[in-house]
Amino acid sequence: MSEAVKHEQGTGSSALGVTAAVAGWAIPGLGHLLLRQWSKALVYFLCVGGLAWAGLAMRGGVFGGNSSDMFDRLGFFADLGTGVFYFLAHTIQTAGPDVAHASGDYGTRMFATAGMLNLLTVLEAYEIGRGRRA
Amino acid sequence: MSGLFSNLTHFQALTLFSLAVSATFAFLSKRGAVERAKYFAWAFLAFLLVAIGIGWLMYPFSQ
Numbered sequence: 001m002s003e004a005v006k007h008e009q010g011t012g013s014s015a016l017g018v019t020a021a022v023a024g025w026a027i028p029g030l031g032h033l034l035l036r037q038w039s040k041a042l043v044y045f046l047c048v049g050g051l052a053w054a055g056l057a058m059r060g061g062v063f064g065g066n067s068s069d070m071f072d073r074l075g076f077f078a079d080l081g082t083g084v085f086y087f088l089a090h091t092i093q094t095a096g097p098d099v100a101h102a103s104g105d106y107g108t109r110m111f112a113t114a115g116m117l118n119l120l121t122v123l124e125a126y127e128i129g130r131g132r133r134a
Numbered sequence: 135m136s137g138l139f140s141n142l143t144h145f146q147a148l149t150l151f152s153l154a155v156s157a158t159f160a161f162l163s164k165r166g167a168v169e170r171a172k173y174f175a176w177a178f179l180a181f182l183l184v185a186i187g188i189g190w191l192m193y194p195f196s197q
Contacts, residue, residue: 039161040161043158043161044158044161047153047154047155048154048158050154051150051151053139054142054147054150057138057139058139058147102144103142106144106147109151110147110150113151113155114154117155120162121162124162
């Protein structure tokens with residue numbers, strides 16, 4: 001491990017970790033942007049945002065939080081991981097979901113995958129902010 | 135922008151999915167451009183090959 005990495009891992013705080021995690025959840029990549037990890041911020045924003053946008057454009061379904069079905073709840077938590085894209089879903093997806101067709105079904109999976117990917121990046125942003133990871 | 139994604143074929147959707155997931159995993163798990171590029175290429179091709187392979191395996195059951 002290089003000296004630069006050791007030094008970076010030593011600095012950080014809980015507050016910075018939580019701030020980066022919340023920012024990264026709200027807007028994919030923003031947490032890493034706050035931590036000055038430019039390339040990661042850009043890649044995460046493009047990949048998570050692109051996947052979420054594609055999922056909505058393909059008329060994928062977006063799970064609501066009021067379902068009693070366990071799989072729907074899991075889908076809700078996965079979708080919620082996309083942050084701002086979840087709250088803007090109805091604005092982006094003006095035609096509404098159409099899961100009767102294959103593309104709509106793919107869209108549902110893509111949107112949920114974007115949420116899960118973003119949650120992974122949020123965990124990484126938290127670890128970097130805490131100083132546990134460079 | 136929505137029109138760009140609304141009429142994707144199955145393969146195009148698979149490729150888009152594979153690109154995004156492979157790139158994110160590469161940046162999450164590897165350090166350095168070369169390591170990331172190698173991991174990205176490996177994961178991307180694995181996604182495509184496995185999906186196409188499973189598609190062919192399921193083909194007889196669709197008849």
